[in-house]
Amino acid sequence: MTTIIKNGTIVTADLTYKADVKVEGGVITEIGPNLSGGDELDATGCYVMPGGIDPHVHLEMPFMGTYSTDDFESGTRAGLAGGTTMVIDFCLPSPGQSLLEAIQMWDNKSTRANCDYSFHMAITWWGEQVFNEMETVVKEKGINSFKHFLAYKGALMVNDDELYASFKRCAALGATPMVHAENGDVIAELSAQLLAQGNNGPEAHAYSRPSQVEGEATNRAIMIADMAGAALYVVHTSCEESHEAIRRARQNGKRVWGEPLIQHLTLDETEYFNDDWDHAARRVMSPPFRNKQHQDSLWAGLQAGSLSVVATDHCAFTTEQKRTGVGDFTKIPNGTGGLEDRMPMLWTYGVSTGRLTMNEFVAVTSTNIAKIMNMYPKKGAVLVGADADLVVWDPNKEKTISANGQQSAIDYNVFEGKKVKGLPRFTMTRGMVAIADGEVKTQEGHGQFVKREPNAPVNAALSKWKELSAPTPVKRTGIPATGV
Ligand SMILES: NC(=O)NCCC(=O)O
Numbered sequence: 001m002t003t004i005i006k007n008g009t010i011v012t013a014d015l016t017y018k019a020d021v022k023v024e025g026g027v028i029t030e031i032g033p034n035l036s037g038g039d040e041l042d043a044t045g046c047y048v049m050p051g052g053i054d055p056h057v058h059l060e061m062p063f064m065g066t067y068s069t070d071d072f073e074s075g076t077r078a079g080l081a082g083g084t085t086m087v088i089d090f091c092l093p094s095p096g097q098s099l100l101e102a103i104q105m106w107d108n109k110s111t112r113a114n115c116d117y118s119f120h121m122a123i124t125w126w127g128e129q130v131f132n133e134m135e136t137v138v139k140e141k142g143i144n145s146f147k148h149f150l151a152y153k154g155a156l157m158v159n160d161d162e163l164y165a166s167f168k169r170c171a172a173l174g175a176t177p178m179v180h181a182e183n184g185d186v187i188a189e190l191s192a193q194l195l196a197q198g199n200n201g202p203e204a205h206a207y208s209r210p211s212q213v214e215g216e217a218t219n220r221a222i223m224i225a226d227m228a229g230a231a232l233y234v235v236h237t238s239c240e241e242s243h244e245a246i247r248r249a250r251q252n253g254k255r256v257w258g259e260p261l262i263q264h265l266t267l268d269e270t271e272y273f274n275d276d277w278d279h280a281a282r283r284v285m286s287p288p289f290r291n292k293q294h295q296d297s298l299w300a301g302l303q304a305g306s307l308s309v310v311a312t313d314h315c316a317f318t319t320e321q322k323r324t325g326v327g328d329f330t331k332i333p334n335g336t337g338g339l340e341d342r343m344p345m346l347w348t349y350g351v352s353t354g355r356l357t358m359n360e361f362v363a364v365t366s367t368n369i370a371k372i373m374n375m376y377p378k379k380g381a382v383l384v385g386a387d388a389d390l391v392v393w394d395p396n397k398e399k400t401i402s403a404n405g406q407q408s409a410i411d412y413n414v415f416e417g418k419k420v421k422g423l424p425r426f427t428m429t430r431g432m433v434a435i436a437d438g439e440v441k442t443q444e445g446h447g448q449f450v451k452r453e454p455n456a457p458v459n460a461a462l463s464k465w466k467e468l469s470a471p472t473p474v475k476r477t478g479i480p481a482t483g484v
C-alpha cells in the first residue's frame with residue numbers, strides 16, 4: 001500500500017521545509033515536491049514530524065501490590081491519539097528472577113501493542129546469574145539499556161556496590177545504565193518520621209522526597225558511572241539539584257542525559273495541597289511535583305541542551321487503586337498518566353510560548369531519544385528508509401484535556417481542564433494510519449518489538465576515551481632493589 005502525505009511542512013530536529021512524503025511497505029520511500037501515486041493524506045497547514053517516542057512508560061507494571069491499569073493496548077492507543085508512535089517499557093524481574101524469564105513475561109504482555117515498542121531491563125537484584133544474563137539480554141534480546149532504582153527501599157532499590165558492579169558490566173557490554181535517582185534510605189527515614197507525626201495524607205509523599213534526596217542520588221550515580229566507565233541516563237529529572245549535577249557533569253565531558261517529564265514541567269506541588277484527598281493522591285508520583293523555580297530550571301535545561309528528552313513515566317492507577325493509601329501515604333501507588341498528553345502539552349507550553357522551537361520539540365520528543373537509545377534513523381527521523389512513524393501535526397487544532405473520552409483506561413486525568421492547541425491530524429505507525437482527525441483506527445497487535453544494538457556512537461566514544469585514559473603503570477628506569 002502506498003500513501004502520500006501531501007502539502008505539509010516537514011519539521012525535523014534540524015530542518016523545516018515544504019515537501020510531500022511517500023510511504024510504502026511501512027517505510028518512507030520518497031520525499032519531495034508534488035508526489036503522487038497512492039492514497040493521499042492532506043497535510044495542508046500542518047507540520048509533518050517524526051512520531052513521538054516515549055522512552056519511559058510502565059504498562060501493566062506490577063508495583064506496590066497492584067498493576068498499573070493502562071496495559072500495552074490502552075497505553076499505546078493513548079500514545080497514538082496524542083502523536084506518540086513508539087514507547088519503551090521497563091522489564092522488571094522480581095528479586096531472584098531470571099532476566100530472560102522476565103523478558104518472556106513482558107513479551108507476552110506486549111503482543112497487544114498498537115505501536116512499536118522496546119524494553120529497558122531493570123536490575124532489581126545482583127548476582128552471578130544477573131551478570132551472565134546481561135550479556136544475553138544485550139547480544140540476543142536487543143536490549144541495550146539497564147535501569148537501576150536508588151529509591152523504593154526493600155523493593156526495587158539496589159545498593160551502591162551493586163550499582164557500581166552493574167554499571168561496569170553495562171560499560172563492558174556497550175550498554176547504557178539508567179537510574180531512578182532518589183536516596184531510598186533517607187526517604188524511608190523521612191516517611192517513618194512523617195507518619196509518626198500524624199502526617200499521613202498525600203502531601204506527606206512530597207514532604208518525604210525533598211529535592212535534596214534527588215540531587216544527592218543523581219550526583220552519586222553520575223560519579224559512580226564515571227568511575228565505572230559508563231554513560232548514564234537519569235530518568236524523571238524533576239529539580240534544580242539534579243539538573244545541576246547533570247549540567248556540571250556534561251560540562252566536564254561526562255556522557256550523561258537528563259529526562260524531565262511533561263508532568264514536572266507543567267504541574268506543581270500545590271496539587272498536593274488540594275483539600276480533596278483523591279485529587280492529591282492521583283498526582284502522587286516519584287519524584288513528586290516541585291515548585292515554579294524547579295520548573296523554570298527544567299525548561300531552561302531543555303533550551304540549553306543540558307536536559308535531553310521529555311518523557312511521561314506513564315504509570316496509571318485508578319482512583320480505587322490510589323485509595324489503598326488512605327491513612328498511610330506510603331501505600332498510595334506511585335505513578336501518573338501522560339502518554340496521550342505529552343506532545344500537545346509540550347507544544348502548547350513549550351513551542352507556543354516560545355520556550356522551544358519546533359525543531360527542539362522534535363529533538364526532545366523523538367530524535368534525541370532515538371539517538372540515545374541507538375535506533376536512529378530507523379526511528380525519530382523523516383528520511384528515506386526510516387520507519388513511517390509520523391505525525392501530521394495541526395497547530396490550530398484545540399481541545400480541553402478531560403478524562404471524558406480519553407483513551408487511557410483510568411478514570412481521571414492529571415491535566416484535566418488544561419487547554420491545548422496543537423494536536424495530531426493524522427498519526428501513522430509504520431505506514432498504518434492509526435488516528436485520523438480524532439477517529440481512532442488503531443489495530444491491536446500491530447506493534448512490533450524494536451531491537452536496539454549496543455555500542456551506540458556515544459558509548460563507543462566513551463569506552464575508547466576510558467581505555468586511553470585508564471591508569472597505567474609508570475615505566476621506571478631506576479627501581480630500588482627490594483628487601484634492602
Ligand atoms: N514514578 C513513579 O512514581 N512510578 C513509576 C515507577 C518509577 O518510575 O519510579
Ligand SMILES: [Zn+2]
Nearest residue numbers: 180235236286
Ligand atoms: Zn522511577
Ligand SMILES: [Zn+2]
Nearest residue numbers: 056057058313
Ligand atoms: Zn518510571
